[in-house]
Amino acid sequence: MEFNEFIEIAKIRQSVRDYDKDREVEDDKILSCLESMKLSPSACNAQPYFYHIVKGDKAKSLSKYLTLGAMNSFAKDVNTFAVITEENYNLTAKIGSSVKDQDFKSVDIGISVAYFTAQATTLGLSTCILGWFDEKKLQDLLGIKSRVRLVIAIGYAKNDKLREKKRKSSDAIFKIIE
Ligand SMILES: Cc1cc2nc3c(=O)[nH]c(=O)nc-3n(C[C@H](O)[C@H](O)[C@H](O)COP(=O)(O)O)c2cc1C
Numbered sequence: 001m002e003f004n005e006f007i008e009i010a011k012i013r014q015s016v017r018d019y020d021k022d023r024e025v026e027d028d029k030i031l032s033c034l035e036s037m038k039l040s041p042s043a044c045n046a047q048p049y050f051y052h053i054v055k056g057d058k059a060k061s062l063s064k065y066l067t068l069g070a071m072n073s074f075a076k077d078v079n080t081f082a083v084i085t086e087e088n089y090n091l092t093a094k095i096g097s098s099v100k101d102q103d104f105k106s107v108d109i110g111i112s113v114a115y116f117t118a119q120a121t122t123l124g125l126s127t128c129i130l131g132w133f134d135e136k137k138l139q140d141l142l143g144i145k146s147r148v149r150l151v152i153a154i155g156y157a158k159n160d161k162l163r164e165k166k167r168k169s170s171d172a173i174f175k176i177i178e
Contacts, residue, residue: 001122009121014163016126017156020078025055029123030080030154036119040112043104046093049112049149052083052142066130066151067139073153075130082116083138084109085146109149117152126157 003009030053038050054062062083063075086105089097097104117127132153138148167173 001124002123006118008130009118011165012162013118013121013127014156014158014160014165015128016076016153016155017128018078018157018159019074019079019126020158021079021155023079023156024124025156027081029120029125031125033082033119033125033154037112037116038045040115042093042108042111044090044096045095045107046088046090046104047112048087048089048093048105050085050087050146051116052085052144054081054083055079056144058137060103060139061141062138062151065134066153067142068132069166071133072130072132074089075153077158080154080157082152082154083144083148083153084113084150086149087146089092112153115152120154124156125154126160128153134160 013131034051042048056079058077059081062081063078066075068071086109088094090104093104096102097150100169113129120127130153133148133151135148138151139145
């Protein structure tokens with residue numbers, strides 16, 4: 001698939017909640033998404049995050065910690081996850097965040113996830129960003145102490161029919177001020 005403008009990716013990128021459990025994600029595609037993520041901007045270039053790519057049996061265990069009843073139940077068919085932890089600021093980002101009372105870490109993590117998932121789309125992969133998970137269970141499973149901020153489900157869609165994008169009206173979400 002060829003893309004000329006970013007908006008072409010944005011239009012077809014959607015949260016997929018129906019995965020082909022028999023189709024593995026190729027390692028080189030994951031590496032390509034990680035390379036894209038690494039190019040994302042961050043406050044003072046601090047890159048205050050770490051991506052844990054979880055596959056195989058660990059992914060099976062992990063998927064149980066993402067669900068509550070029907071919520072995220074599709075995760076059982078997902079073979080690959082990226083678990084994103086929050087890491088330290090560098091000194092300038094730490095000072096900037098404190099002086100300006102801004103949470104740059106969340107912003108930086110969000111941008112990195114956007115880069116990762118956009119690249120996944122260009123490679124024919126489907127993703128769903130997940131904010132609902134049992135943080136303690138994920139920390140224990142991965143043997144980490146850092147805060148888990150987001151999880152990305154990655155795979156091939158069983159059904160990737162494009163849904164209509166529902167978004168706020170332009171008036172509600174931006175204005176141009178001169
Ligand atoms: C921070 C964040 C957390 C999210 N958490 C979940 C989640 O736990 N489960 C889920 O199914 N979708 C989750 N989503 C996906 C959103 O519901 C989805 O992006 C939004 O409804 C827009 O739909 P689209 O991604 O298909 O365009 C999350 C998205 C973001 C950015």
